Amino acid sequence: MTTNDLRSCSSQTSQKSVPEMNRFGEKDIYARARAVSPYSRGLILAPDGKTVLDPQPSNHPNDPLNWSRSKKHITLFTITLISCLTDFGSAIGIPTVIPQSYEWQRPPAEVQHSLSANIFCLGAGGFVAIQLSEYFGRLPVLLVFHTLGLATGIWSGAATSYDSYLAARVLNGLFSGVAQSGGLMWIKEIYFSHEHPRMINAWAGPVIVSPFIGPMLASFMMTTTSWRWPFWLYTILNAIALVLAVLFLDEPLFDRETPNAERLDCGSRWQRLLGIPQWRSRHLRPGLLSCLARPLVILNKIPLLLILLWGYFNYAWVIGVNTTTAIWLTTIYHFQPVSLGCFYFAALVGVGLGQIGGHWLHDAIGRWFAARHNGKIEPEARLLLSYPASALMFVSLVILGLALQNTWHYMVIAVFYGAQLCGLEVAITAISAFIVDAYPEVPGETGAWLILVRTTGGFMASYIQLPWVQRDGAAVALGVQAAIGGFTTLLFLVLSFFGKQIRQWQGPVNV
Template sequence: MASETENPKDAALAEQGQAVTVEAKDGAGSSASSQLVTDGSVLSPQPSTSPDDPLNWSWAKKHSVLLALIPGSMLSDWALTWGTVVFELQAPEWNMTVEAVAQSVSPGIFMQGPGGLLSVPLCQRYGRLPVLFWSQLLSLAFTIGATFAPDYASFTAMRTLQGFFGAAPQVIGLSIVHDMFFFHERARKVNIWAASFLIGPYLGPFISSLLLQHLGWRPDFGVLAGFYGFSLLMVIVFGDETLFDRTNLEKRETSESAVTGTRRSFSVAGHVSRLLGIEGFRTSAGRPGLWTVFSHQLLLLTRPYLFLPTALFIMPITMWTIGMVSTISQFVLPPPIAGGYGFSLIAFSMLYFAPMIGTLVAEAWGHWFNDFLARRFMGRYSLESRLFAVYPAVLVGAAGLIVFGQTLQHHLSWVGLAFGWGMLCFCTLANMTAISAYLLDCLPDHAALTGAWLNFWRVIGGFTVTYFQIQWVVRNGPGISFGCQAVVIVGAAFAVVATQVYGKKWRAKFPAPAPEN
């Protein structure tokens, strides 16, 4: 819906991208104030008059809060894949095989799923900021524990808890984006947030493998603890509470502490109270209980417009991506006589530039293409127009898997491996952004719940693939196995086709639960 300003000054402000307030007549002849932006379109959602409303924060304030979220999102997978390059050093210390030591990463990957699901009721009840703060603090503690672990069992336990508590930023990121940004801004911000946690699995082992040239595995993990310390510091300095109760604004005006995040001026004591969750606990009356949120979370999974694009599409897409990063060393490190490429550790580290470049290209692509779709189709068609972004990305990903498999099968230049891997990672981020933006549009009042299911299915796929990826390649050859993976992601795209065709009817027939905040 679009409206035009009646005042030339307001029109000029709108052209500059600034919000303006105009009086618009409705069908009954009454007038209502509406804020416009850029091309004269009405802002959605309409911000309140409160300066504490995150929608009213300045550009710098919004992006500093988003910046505080980014390190934790990157570290969620970064921390787990960081340890995938130290197995050879741990095995002789613990008198185990490399294959046995490698199993230490699997429980941590799996626990990201339930960890993300359980963080949602907490962030809906007590606020986003304390969940983010405690997630980073506890992840730091368990990373230090893994650094000094005396044996395999205690190391695996620390890594499992690290995965459980470190998953929160990947889940609450959608809520923070929803809380602070308007509809026309969200796809770009979701793209930035998704890029941060999808580049993490490659940036982690890249840095770790370089450090191992000069450090043992324990000092290497000490550096990882330092990264978590940095993330925690970013949350403390730049983080802020974005939870804002729009259903009770009159009460807000009579009470400075009606909900988490309400304050007239900054104070250190108030900031600490919000970080620790004290204020969130004290002001949680009237918000949904933990069981209410969890039941809504389960109910959402029965909605086909959420289940199909997450469980039947995102899971197989990310399954192969995580499988690739978990097994790439076994393809390139062995000498040519053993079927590998004989990469040195330095050369292996450099190979991680391929998926990182693919992810960054996808970030640039999504930054432009999602906005193009919104301008071109969203006004005339339904929210399912967002899903047009899926199809070109799927074709790139399928081609990447074929290139990777055929390169391995015929032992062609390693450049084919790099291009294939990068193309698959482009596919992953482009599709994650498209699906996330679509679900955020469909379920704007359940952003955290949606983020939890996106993370859950992504993790489930990544956890299962580690148990059969290598065996499949050994049994059938890389050409067939990676070719079949390409067929799988093309087939999975039909779940998106069904959602695009029937999504509008499904949303009408199976509405979302009542808003919680």
């Protein structure tokens, strides 16, 4: 459907009917036909003639929902690339610990503190970026933070002492998480609701696999070069991403409730890159203090808290396995750097299978649910795939523990290492689609909380994993982790049976 088509349809549409359709996060996006569905009367439909577009686009040419297909996809590609570099740059420091400890005459355990500090700061920095994005605009905040992330990446590779390197890694964590924390926000603002699961799946897959690509490439590179070259690679990729952002990204922040007559001139694209129109129109948005408080306001929503609790523990065990796999494989199976690098292909295969399967499964679940509920799909329907995905994660953890405890063949570890990530890819897409549909007013804030619980959970797991395994054995430690994850998955049952009633009782987010 072209922009002109949208404008002509929009002139016949009452924009005031749209919030009613959104009221408690219910998505009437699979209405079958205008003639037979009361939900589609007077509303703009997708090109298939059946799907009601939600949110309804305005007739303004700068509305991101009216962007061309190619512009939307290159925006998603650029945001995904910048998001991937967050964990790629963090995990690239895993295999560099040993050569750094030799160079600076520090114990490996002390050098590894830089990794834990970087992981923790990723969530905190991305959280602040989301708060500022609501006031200053998405695009200028992303460019500023990404530029500072590029600078601290250069500093990391050029550091001549451990203290300098530690400072660089801390600051790099603070600045490089901007796109990853805001990924859901960008997807929500440029795509329609029925497209969200597919686009979240396309964004989440590379993000999940990125912390495995980093150490894989670093392991290969360090067989012939110094530990600094992985960071130079990280710097080069950051520079490419910055060029793509400057050339192709545009401001997605758009208030459809403001009449066109009251809307300020959006300016030229280079002005939007600098944040000039965003600054001039700041009086149309909440004040700075309100924007800073937005992430805290949503914490009274029970469904969101339950999702965050699941994310904290289940992300933690995945990160715990990732940060300790290299140690297990080198000490138990005597892997060399090249063999270790090859092992990480298991992660690529696992996430790839989850992404390919999820591309169709999430849409299929939506169509199946809508066909049985008068063309309506509720946010809780997005969680259906999280049950088998979570079960796959927990079974994989148990078998990983048994394999390490009993020194089974390393291919068993590779298979279930990948299977755990396959389950994570499907589950994360499901819960991300749920929170975007349930609380469409705050996609950036909910996404930032997801990233924050992931990084804090990973920070916790990276500290306790090795001592726990050394004390109780891998079978017990990973078995207990699987049991904790299984218990938190029971929270999905609460949402599946009572989630809608809880959301109606608490009402929409007031920001």
